[in-house]
Amino acid sequence: MSDGLRTGAMRGDSLLFLTDEQLRQGIEAMFFAYRGFTADPDRILSDMAYGRAHHRALHFISRAPGTTVNNLLNILGVTKQSLNRVLRTLISDGLVESRVGRADKRERHLFLTDDGRQLEQTLSDAQRARMRAAYRDAGPEAVSGFRTVLEAMMDPEMRRAYTRLKESGQ
Amino acid sequence: MSDGLRTGAMRGDSLLFLTDEQLRQGIEAMFFAYRGFTADPDRILSDMAYGRAHHRALHFISRAPGTTVNNLLNILGVTKQSLNRVLRTLISDGLVESRVGRADKRERHLFLTDDGRQLEQTLSDAQRARMRAAYRDAGPEAVSGFRTVLEAMMDPEMRRAYTRLKESGQ
DNA sequence: TTGGAATGTCAACAACACTGACATATACTG
DNA sequence: CAGTATATGTCAGTGTTGTTGACATTCCAA
Secondary structure, three states, X not given: OOOOOOOOOOOXXXXXXXXXXXXXXXXXXXXXXHHHHHHHHHHHHHOOOOOHHXXXXXXHHHHOOOEEHHHHHHHHOOOHHHHHHHHHHHHHOOOEXXXXXXXXXXXXXXXXXXXXXXXXXXXXXXXXHHHHHHHHXXXXXXXXXXXXXXXXXXXXXXXXXXXXXXXXXX | OOOOOOOOOOOOOOOHHHOHHHHHHHHHHHHHHHHHHHHHHHHHHHOOOOOHHHHHHHHHHHHOOOEEHHHHHHHHOOOHHHHXXXXXXXXXXXXXXXXXXXOXXXXXXXXXXXXXXXXXXXXXXXXXXXXXXXXXXXXXXHHHHHHHHHHHHOOHHHHHHHHHHHHHHO
16 A cells, blocks of 8 residues: 555556455455444344344434434335334334324324433444544544545445435534 | 544544544445445346355455365354355355365365356456446545555454455455 | 364244335325 | 325235254364
8 A cells, every 4th residue: 555646646656556456455345344343233232132224223313313214215225114124113112203294294203212312322332432443543534535435435326315414414 | 532642643633533423424434335335246146046145255265266164154254054055056056166175074165166257257347346436536545544444443353354365365 | 982173064043135015194286 | 176196004925144053074182
C-alpha cells in the first residue's frame, strides 16, 4: 500500500491499487471484516429467541421512529413476508409498537417500546464498541477513506437511502 | 474510550469521528455496502442451484488450491457439517475435486476442476468489477484507509487468516 | 495395541430468506 | 358511487445455510 500518489500521480506507477490481486484482497477484507462486524450482536442474540434479522429491524426503527412497514421493507431489502415474521414476534414480545397512521390509516408506524429501546441499546453498544476500536486504531483519515469506498460500493438506490438516513441523523 | 490519542493528527477538531452518530453511520455504511458487495454474484447464482456459500467455497479453494476441509472450515467460520453439504454438491457436480491426503489419509485436499475454475472466474469477475469501480471512484488514499479500517474490525484470528492469504497472494 | 484426537459424513432441525395466493382496510379517481 | 390501486397482514410451500448429534475412519502416542 503506502503510496502518496493522488494528484499528479495517476500515471505510470499508479493504478496499482486496481490490480486483480489488490481487488481480491479487498474482497477478502470485506468478508472477514463483516464477520467481525456482526459477531458481537450475534453472540448476544444467540441466547435469546432472536437473530440478526431482529437486530436490523430494531436498528432502523430506532434510527427512524415512526417509519412505516413499507419504508422499512425497502431499507432492509427483504420481502414483506420475511419482515412480517420478524415484526410479529417483536410486537407480540412488546419490543415494538405498531400504530395506525393518522393521515393514511392503511399505514402502520413503528416505534420501539422501552424494552425495545433497551435491547437495541445493548446490541448497538456492542457493535459500536468494535467500530470505535477499529476507528481509533485506524485514525480519522483512514475512516474517511473507509466511508468513501463503502459508499461507492453501494447500489445507487441504497446509497440514496443511506444518505437520507445520514442527513436525518445529524 | 477517549484515550491517548495518537500523535500529530489528533488534536482539537479530532475525535469527532468517534461520536456515536459517526459510528452509527459507519455501521449503516457497512450494512448497505455489504449488500452491494454480494449483489452481483448472488444474482448470477440465483439462476443455478447454488448460493453464497458455494461462492465462498469456490473463492477460497481457488485462492489456496489443495487446502484441506479443516482449513477451509476455519477460514469460512462455519461447521464442518455445513461446509460438507456445500462441498458435496460442488464435488458431485464436478466443480471441485477432493483428493485423499498422501501424508495423512484422513485429510481431503480440495481443487477446482476446469468447470469450477470457470464458474469461480465468472463470479469473481462480477464482484471485482464492482470493487474496481468503487476503488476507482474513491481513489488510492481512500482505498488504503478502507483496508486499514476493515483490518482493524476483524477478530484477531480472522486477521491472521487474512494476512496469511494476503501474503501468499503476492 | 489400545484409546484418544483429528477428520470427514449422514441425518435431523432451526432461522430466514423466497414465491405465490389471498384477505382486509383504506385511499384515490373517474 | 363504482372500480381500481395501495398498504398491510397472513397462509402455505420451498430453498439455502446455519446448527447439533451420532458415527466411521484414520492417525498417533502412551
